[in-house]
Amino acid sequence: MVLARATKLHKSYSLGKTKVSVLRGVNLEVNEGEMLAITGSSGCGKSTLLHILGALDAPDQGTVSFAGEDLFAAGTWRRDAVRNRDVGFVFQFYHLLPEFNVLENVLMPRMVGTSTLDWMSSRKSAIAKAGEILGTVGLKDRLKHRPKELSGGERQRVAIARAIMNEPRFLLADEPTGNLDAKMGKGIMDCLRSLNQKGQTIVLVTHDPLIAKQADRQVRLVDGRIEP
Numbered sequence: 001m002v003l004a005r006a007t008k009l010h011k012s013y014s015l016g017k018t019k020v021s022v023l024r025g026v027n028l029e030v031n032e033g034e035m036l037a038i039t040g041s042s043g044c045g046k047s048t049l050l051h052i053l054g055a056l057d058a059p060d061q062g063t064v065s066f067a068g069e070d071l072f073a074a075g076t077w078r079r080d081a082v083r084n085r086d087v088g089f090v091f092q093f094y095h096l097l098p099e100f101n102v103l104e105n106v107l108m109p110r111m112v113g114t115s116t117l118d119w120m121s122s123r124k125s126a127i128a129k130a131g132e133i134l135g136t137v138g139l140k141d142r143l144k145h146r147p148k149e150l151s152g153g154e155r156q157r158v159a160i161a162r163a164i165m166n167e168p169r170f171l172l173a174d175e176p177t178g179n180l181d182a183k184m185g186k187g188i189m190d191c192l193r194s195l196n197q198k199g200q201t202i203v204l205v206t207h208d209p210l211i212a213k214q215a216d217r218q219v220r221l222v223d224g225r226i227e228p
């Protein structure tokens, strides 16, 4: 079953007087349960495409359907709701909150959008769940550490734990190993792979062919289109 389908996506950016056409008719299907890698040279539009797939950004033209629903035909509130419920993002530079410990960072998506009263009643189960997820990414002994007390690979595993806290159907990772050495990169890929084996649909963007090779399927973005 197709979970997400991008059809004829176009996106350009204007910088002063020059217009840069980044996506020029991207068609892409992501199947439920697969681990898909999108590759391509630096600056070819991989991040742009990933952001549009996850409704973080809108295309100039074209559609993205998610679980059969046309995301950009839906209203903003609906799109935000789908993104918050169904999409988890992991970025190259982790984007953790430095003042909060590992457990608090992972709890953040649960706390956001929960009233104080609801939070008080669901706090215990949320903490248990965050602890369990942190166990699966190999960080059960780091709950009270701050991000700066962790290695790059550990920080990225916190970011993955945070991204899956709300059990998204769709996990999008933008160069998740881009800032890591080979050994830590392997740890991240192992972590994504084991989530995928439990059924998580993953789209991963990378310029690194060795990383892309580890996915179930690879597609390449060239000249604003997915290579046939």
Ligand SMILES: Nc1ncnc2c1ncn2[C@@H]1O[C@H](COP(=O)(O)OP(=O)(O)O)[C@@H](O)[C@H]1O
Binding pocket: 013, 014, 015, 020, 022, 040, 041, 042, 043, 044, 045, 046, 047, 048, 049
């Ligand atoms: N917000 C923006 N404003 C203007 N240009 C942008 C913006 N975001 C990306 N670009 C440009 O679009 C192109 C594709 O960027 P990006 O999607 O980040 O590529 P990749 O992730 O493949 O390296 C690049 O030339 C980049 O400079």
Ligand SMILES: [Mg+2]
Binding pocket: 046, 047, 048, 174, 175
């Ligand atoms: Mg990028």
